[in-house]
Amino acid sequence: MRILKANEADLKRLVQLMQELWPHASADELTQEVRLGLRSGNMHYFIAIDQTRKPLGFCQLSFRYDYVPGSLSSPTAYLEGLYVVKTARHQRIATQLVEHASAFAVSKGCIQLASDTELENFISQQFHKKSGFKEVERVVTYIKNLSHET
Secondary structure, eight states: OEEEEOOGGGHHHHHHHHHHHSTTSOHHHHHHHHHHHHHHTSEEEEEEEOTTOOEEEEEEEEEEOSOOTTOOSSSEEEEEEEEEOGGGTTSSHHHHHHHHHHHHHHHTTOOOEEEOOOTTOHHHHHHHHHTTOOOOOOOOOOOOOSSSOO
């Protein structure tokens, strides 16, 4: 297994993995997002592949300059997405993806890596804690319509 910093040639494999993580997003939407992220340099993708170049997982990294809960500096590296295919789980692939993203973030001057997960995603919460992340906040978000239109 190898981990590579993804580029335009990895677009199709990235979108395939992203659709497994975010099944409600369309392939077209994800393709546009990845293409824009790669071209702008605002998103960085790391992809784990096996010896046949079959994708095993990915992580998506950004640098946030706005407020990040618990962050002490700016920019803060932010883990936007992390996924490993079911058949490759429990092989430390997610850990290695986070390590690669962390090393890249350090090389760009970051001193912290932030992330988030859903309140009900206990497996992700356990992974984060095991990986050295410290919980800094829990959020329930609300919205109120200010007009009669929905």
